[in-house]
Amino acid sequence: MSIFHIIYRSHRQPFLLMLLFTLLSGALGIGVLAFINSRLLHGGADGAAVWQFALLVLFYFAAATFSQIKLSQIGHRFICTMQAELVKRVMDADGETVQKTGKAAILASLANDIHHLSVAFTRLPDLVQGLLFTAACSLYLIWLSPKLFAVTALMLALMVAGGHLAVRLHYRYFRQKRLSEDALHRHYETVLDGHKELSLNRYRAERFFRREFTPEAERKRSYHVRADAYHLLAINWGNSVMLAAVGAVFYLSAYHQWASLADAATVSMTVLFMRGPLTAAIGAFPVMLQSQVALQALARLQLPEHRSGFHNGTALPENWQTLRLENVCYTHPAQGGQTFALEPLNLTLVRGETVFLIGANGSGKSTLAMVLAGLYPPAGGRIRVDNTEITEANRSAYRQLFAAVFTDFHLFQQLTDGMGQDVSDGLIADWLKHxxxxxxxxIEAGRILNSKLSQGQKKRLALLAAALEGRSLLILDEWAADQDPQFRRTFYEQLLPLLKKSGYTVFAISHDDKYFHHADRILSMKHGVLSEYGAEEAVRVADAHSR
Known part of the structure; x- marks a missing residue:
C-alpha cells in the first residue's frame, strides 16, 4: 500500500481539495507563460496588461502556496495520527507478539520509520505539484510547437530513464540501510543495558565496540552514502538534461527553422519554468520510496490492527470463585534456536488463597505466570473463570482481573491515575507504612516525586501500585529477591497475610524455602511440567524449611 493510497483513504476530502488547488496553480502557471508570450513578448503591452500580469502572478502565488500548505497540514496530521496509532497498537499487542517482534525493531520503527514518513510528507507537495505542473506545461508545449515538444519529450524521457535507474539503486541501498538500523538499535540497547558489565570488563567492551558495533555502523554509513549518491545523481542528471533541452530548442529553431525565435524563447522559458518543479519532483521521488520502505518495516512488526478504544465492553464477574487452567500448553522460542514448552497442565486457583510456585531457574515459572495473566495466549487448552471460558473476545477483560509485579517491572511515576477507582491519600499513607x-x-497527588530509590524500594512502590489497583488476583514474580533479609521476613509474615485479609488471591513465585509455610498451597515447576504437593507433603516441606 502506497502513501498516496493511505493518505487518500484517511483524508479524502482535504486531499482532493489539495489536488484541485494544485491543478489550479498549474493552470495559472501556464496562464502566466501564455500571457507573457501573447502580451509581453510580442509587444503591445500597456499599463492594463502590466496590472493584469501582476494580478495573474498573485493568483498563481496564492493557489500554489495554499495547495502546498494544505498538503503539508494533511501530511503532518496523518503522521501524528500514525504515530499515536502505532503506540496504541503496541499497547494492544499481547506479550508474545512484543517479545517475538523485539524491542529494538519497535523502537526503530517509532524513531526512524515515523521520521521517514514525516520527511516524505514534507516532500509530497513537491512531487504532486511537480508532476501536475509538468503535465500542464507539456500540453502548452504541444500547442506551441508539436515538433519542439517531441524533442523536449525525448529529452525528458532520457532524463526519466536515467533517473529511474539511479532511483532503483538508491532504493536498494536505502532498504539495506533500514535493515541495518534495527541491528544498531539492538547494539544501543546492549550499551545501555550492559553498561555496568562493559565498564567492569574493558576487554569485552573493546571486543563489542570493534567487532560488533563499529562494523554495523560502518555498514549503515556505507549504505547511506551510496543511497545519497544515487539520489544526488538523479537530481543532477535531471538538471543537466533540462539545460540540454533548452540548447536543443534554440539550435533547432535558429539553424533549422523549426520555430520562430519568439516561439523558441517561449518554449525555452516553459522548459526552464518546468525545471524547478520537475527537479523537485525527481528529488522527492526517492523520499517516497524511503517512505515505502518505512511502511514495509511497520508492516513487518505484525502488530494487531488499530483499535481506538481501551475497553471492549466485556467484563467478567467480580465475585468469581475459581479460575481453572485445563490442559493449557504454551511453546515459545528460547536461546540457541531451541524451544521451551509448558506441557499440558491443569491448575485451579480458589479465590482468596495464597499459592507459591517454586522451581529452578528456567523451569517455566515466569512463562506460566505470563500465561496465567493472559499476556501469553495459550497454544492449547482452555482457561475458565467459574463457568466462563476465556477467548480472544474476552481476553482483555480477563487481564483486568490481575495486578502484577514482574521481575522486569516498570514503575510509573503516576500511581493513582487509571486505577479505575478512587484512591484515598490515607490508603496510600497506610501502605507506605506497611x-x-x-x-x-x-508522593503527592498520587505521583512519585523522588526517583533516587534503591531497586528494592522501587519494587516496594511497584507493589504499592499493584495493591492500589484493587484487582482480585496478584502475581508476584520473585518479588522478595531484591529485599534485604529483614524486610523479606516482613513481606512473608506481615504483607502476605495483609494482602490475603484484603481479599487478594496471591500467586507468588518464590525461592525462599524458609517461608513456604505461609502458603496455602505449593506448586512446583520442573522442565515445563507443573505438579502440586499434597496436603501432608506440603506441610512437611514447609515445616522442614521453616526450622
Missing amino acids: LQLDGKAK
Missing part, C-alpha cells in the same frame, strides 16, 4: 517507605518515598 512497606516501610514513609519518610523515604515522597
Whole structure:
C-alpha cells in the first residue's frame, strides 16, 4: 500500500481539495507563460496588461502556496495520527507478539520509520505539484510547437530513464540501510543495558565496540552514502538534461527553422519554468520510496490492527470463585534456536488463597505466570473463570482481573491515575507504612516525586501500585529477591497475610524455602511440567524449611 493510497483513504476530502488547488496553480502557471508570450513578448503591452500580469502572478502565488500548505497540514496530521496509532497498537499487542517482534525493531520503527514518513510528507507537495505542473506545461508545449515538444519529450524521457535507474539503486541501498538500523538499535540497547558489565570488563567492551558495533555502523554509513549518491545523481542528471533541452530548442529553431525565435524563447522559458518543479519532483521521488520502505518495516512488526478504544465492553464477574487452567500448553522460542514448552497442565486457583510456585531457574515459572495473566495466549487448552471460558473476545477483560509485579517491572511515576477507582491519600499513607517507605518515598497527588530509590524500594512502590489497583488476583514474580533479609521476613509474615485479609488471591513465585509455610498451597515447576504437593507433603516441606 502506497502513501498516496493511505493518505487518500484517511483524508479524502482535504486531499482532493489539495489536488484541485494544485491543478489550479498549474493552470495559472501556464496562464502566466501564455500571457507573457501573447502580451509581453510580442509587444503591445500597456499599463492594463502590466496590472493584469501582476494580478495573474498573485493568483498563481496564492493557489500554489495554499495547495502546498494544505498538503503539508494533511501530511503532518496523518503522521501524528500514525504515530499515536502505532503506540496504541503496541499497547494492544499481547506479550508474545512484543517479545517475538523485539524491542529494538519497535523502537526503530517509532524513531526512524515515523521520521521517514514525516520527511516524505514534507516532500509530497513537491512531487504532486511537480508532476501536475509538468503535465500542464507539456500540453502548452504541444500547442506551441508539436515538433519542439517531441524533442523536449525525448529529452525528458532520457532524463526519466536515467533517473529511474539511479532511483532503483538508491532504493536498494536505502532498504539495506533500514535493515541495518534495527541491528544498531539492538547494539544501543546492549550499551545501555550492559553498561555496568562493559565498564567492569574493558576487554569485552573493546571486543563489542570493534567487532560488533563499529562494523554495523560502518555498514549503515556505507549504505547511506551510496543511497545519497544515487539520489544526488538523479537530481543532477535531471538538471543537466533540462539545460540540454533548452540548447536543443534554440539550435533547432535558429539553424533549422523549426520555430520562430519568439516561439523558441517561449518554449525555452516553459522548459526552464518546468525545471524547478520537475527537479523537485525527481528529488522527492526517492523520499517516497524511503517512505515505502518505512511502511514495509511497520508492516513487518505484525502488530494487531488499530483499535481506538481501551475497553471492549466485556467484563467478567467480580465475585468469581475459581479460575481453572485445563490442559493449557504454551511453546515459545528460547536461546540457541531451541524451544521451551509448558506441557499440558491443569491448575485451579480458589479465590482468596495464597499459592507459591517454586522451581529452578528456567523451569517455566515466569512463562506460566505470563500465561496465567493472559499476556501469553495459550497454544492449547482452555482457561475458565467459574463457568466462563476465556477467548480472544474476552481476553482483555480477563487481564483486568490481575495486578502484577514482574521481575522486569516498570514503575510509573503516576500511581493513582487509571486505577479505575478512587484512591484515598490515607490508603496510600497506610501502605507506605506497611512497606516501610514513609519518610523515604515522597508522593503527592498520587505521583512519585523522588526517583533516587534503591531497586528494592522501587519494587516496594511497584507493589504499592499493584495493591492500589484493587484487582482480585496478584502475581508476584520473585518479588522478595531484591529485599534485604529483614524486610523479606516482613513481606512473608506481615504483607502476605495483609494482602490475603484484603481479599487478594496471591500467586507468588518464590525461592525462599524458609517461608513456604505461609502458603496455602505449593506448586512446583520442573522442565515445563507443573505438579502440586499434597496436603501432608506440603506441610512437611514447609515445616522442614521453616526450622
